[in-house]
Amino acid sequence: MQELVYLSDAKLRQFVPEGRPLTWLRRLTRARMDVTTPAGGGGVEVELAEAQNEQGVPSRLAAVMKHLDERSLWYQDPEARAGRWVYFEAAFNTVVVETGESSRTVLFLDSTATGAIESERNRIGLLLHGSAHHLRVDISPTISRMSLYGIVGSGLHMAMRRLETTPALPAAERLLETEIEPVELPGAERNRFLARFIQASSMSRETAAWMRGYARVTMRADLPEHRAGLPSVLAATPLYVEYAHDLPE
Known part of the structure; x- marks a missing residue:
């Protein structure tokens, strides 16, 4: 087990799998804006659950560490x-x-x-x-x-x-x-x-x-x-x- 002292989520997000960066980023940051009539109001829903479930922090950190270990x-x-x-x-x-x-x-x-x-x-x-x-x-x-x-x-x-x-x-x-x-x-x-x-x-x-x-x-x-x-x-x-x-x- 690793005993972390410091972890930068922002730096972790800088690393994108090769070959499908647009798809990965789109799934990570996809937002749906529902615009309705003035009487009904409006809203913004940010959907991150899919990306978080498929690629959590531990697995991303392991992949990035392997990448950096080689470079x-x-x-x-x-x-x-x-x-x-x-x-x-x-x-x-x-x-x-x-x-x-x-x-x-x-x-x-x-x-x-x-x-x-x-x-x-x-x-x-x-x-x-x-x-x-x-x-x-x-x-x-x-x-x-x-x-x-x-x-x-x-x-x-x-x-x-x-x-x-x-x-x-x-x-x-x-x-x-x-x-x-x-x-x-x-x-x-x-x-x-x-x-x-x-x-x-x-x-x-x-x-x-x-x-x-x-x-x-x-x-x-x-x-x-x-x-x-x-x-x-x-x-x-x-x-x-x-x-x-x-x-x-």
Whole structure:
């Protein structure tokens, strides 16, 4: 049995069986609009039962996982760039961020990207970001006060633009710089900020849990090797994340 932590229904619906996409989509989203006389009123009936019965979430997820297993890259592959699907196995600290009155972003922060010994380090730190609406487990918001800076419309950037309290990541308060002017970050500064999130997570390994899954890359944030041991970061938005109790091997 899989113990899911996160599942994006929207991403799951992006995958359509080859050879009959129009038929499948039509059955999935078919709507019948009954327009009557003004005296009788009108109505809209959305019929999803057929599609839901024939192809439920578990079977669709299994089919999509098989598809991605044949086509995805390992997340530390040098070819893992924006738009590519990657498979990952890592120990994550999970943080839920309030990004608005009714909006929450969940961040999965790799805890194995930096270490005291070179052999313990991964070349790339993984940062997963997505809507907390897709979580399958209860995680209370960790960061309750957020300042919105410069970059509009991105839960990822809003969540990471300023980190004011992080109970789950005790090292973060010391490592992250919070007094930054409210302007859009240049690329290098943004990359350094992402790397400090991963560095903070690596110093809080006692709260990290091993997980695996698939995600689509949104950004690769590379840093020069001489930047104080900070890792390069791969940011991605997950299709699904599950606990991996059999790891590390």
